Amino acid sequence: MFQYTKNGNFLTENQRKFYEDNGFLVIPKLVDNHLLENCRSKFAEVCNKGPSSMDMMVMKELSLKHQNFKGEYLVNKIQNLMNDEVFFACGSYKPLVDVVESIIGPSITCCQSMLINKPPGAEPKSSQHAMHQDYYYFPFGPVNSIVTVWAAIDSSNVENGCLFVLPGTHKNNLLPHKNGKGTKNVGYYEIVNYNKVNLCHLIMEQGDTVFLHPLLAHGSGANLTKNFRKAISCFYIDSNSYLIDFKGTQQEDLEKVMFKAYNKQHSHLKNYLDSWRLSSRLIRGSPGVYQQCLSQL
Template sequence: MDQLRAGVRLRIVLGHLGHPLAAAIVAHPTSGTSSPASFQPQQFQYTLDNNVLSLEQRKFYEENGYLVIKNLVSHADIQRFRSEFERICRKEVRPPGLMVMKDVAIVKSEQNLSEKSVTKIQDFQEDEELFRYCTLPEILKYVECFTGPNIMAMHTMLINKPPDVGKKTSRHPLHQDLHYFPFRPSNLIVCAWTAMEHIDRNNGCLVVLPGTHKGPLKPHDYPQWEGGVNIMYHGIQDYEKNNARVHLVMEKGDTVFFHPLLIHGSGRNRTQGFRKV
């Protein structure tokens, strides 16, 4: 447990670091891993033995570093998360420890209209309504396939990607989440990212470089973007340009689980809506 406690303590110190209506979730390093004696028909490095994932799904995650599960979170739950987010933006509730972030282009303008100025909220673990996300049995069922049964929510975010004002500041540069995480081991960490509405390239879907979870943690720095870069939105400068980007088109409730070394980002939001995950 020491390793985890240390991770939690550090994360609280660096409490503004890191993750979607998402959670980075880790498990006790020694629990949930398969016993060395158990018979393994195949060597799996990134998934644990369980009867939740099909062999095909397991192989997909091993190979690509992410797995999309369609229609996982109910629309009723998503509506509840959306309502709570709006209450927080209206300052009707102020959960302790919550960080509210604004888009760099919008914070510099005078346009400060409640949820229209909030890019994301982070660390909502003290908000009972939002933290329900991290307790949903359908989420935990899949998380456990990567972390094992002793699960801890390490970082939480609800992202409200604003319409791009023309400066491309709504983009999230290509990065690895492990850059933000002072805890290990990386193979027992997973991110759950749930679409709260239809998401495609128009409103800035998640973009992944499949298979990059097998590589090392790369150096991150602020991208050289002229229109401005949001604070802490570091990117990888030297990613493999031949590595084809895959745009994940997702429907409301679809959830992608991904490895913290997977290189990913998101494009600009060309719509007038606030893309929520």
């Protein structure tokens, strides 16, 4: 009956069926506001004082780079959060990880984490993230052993660039992507062709959390307001997942682009997989095949 979720006590049958049918599930007020406010404060601290761990990457909104913006008015993302205990408290928050376990199973590694900030004033085409599938970025599988988690720090709506999804597209294969047009930011790939007929905007309040299948087509709009739109996003994988070689696939170009971007801040990285070693942390259960393949974890 269920293909995309696991048996467990943390999701109702209706919630499981919704995720199975649509490829996403929003759970209102799942993450404690206190944890999210701590993340907000830590983000501002990192923007003003620099990374709190050697692994952390600070990325700037390039459409604002030459306009004298500073701090959180310039930084649009920080990545590799899980070695900072403030962010780890959110990424390992039990009610959140319980739902993750109900989707991918009890052996859980956070393979990537980021706090995404849409500052006011960015160019709309640069601020948005066009329709894409997260699985395009992941050099591991199987695909049903991965889930993206996105928790709203600020209220998220159409005006400030909320997520939008195409329900049911997780039942497709990986679609052709291309480097996104109109954005100056690195790594913003988009699906070549898609039908917008069933497009659904996810209006969310602080603490609301959405779980996304990695093949679900989704994106986010531009922030057209004078305020920020922040969210924390973590990608969780079954620790017994295996690695995939991008050589000869449509992601071979992405691998080169992303490695070059990571290598600018972390010159010791030898290849794309090194960036995943840098960003991963075991969350629940015992180390698995994933940890053995990425031996530095």
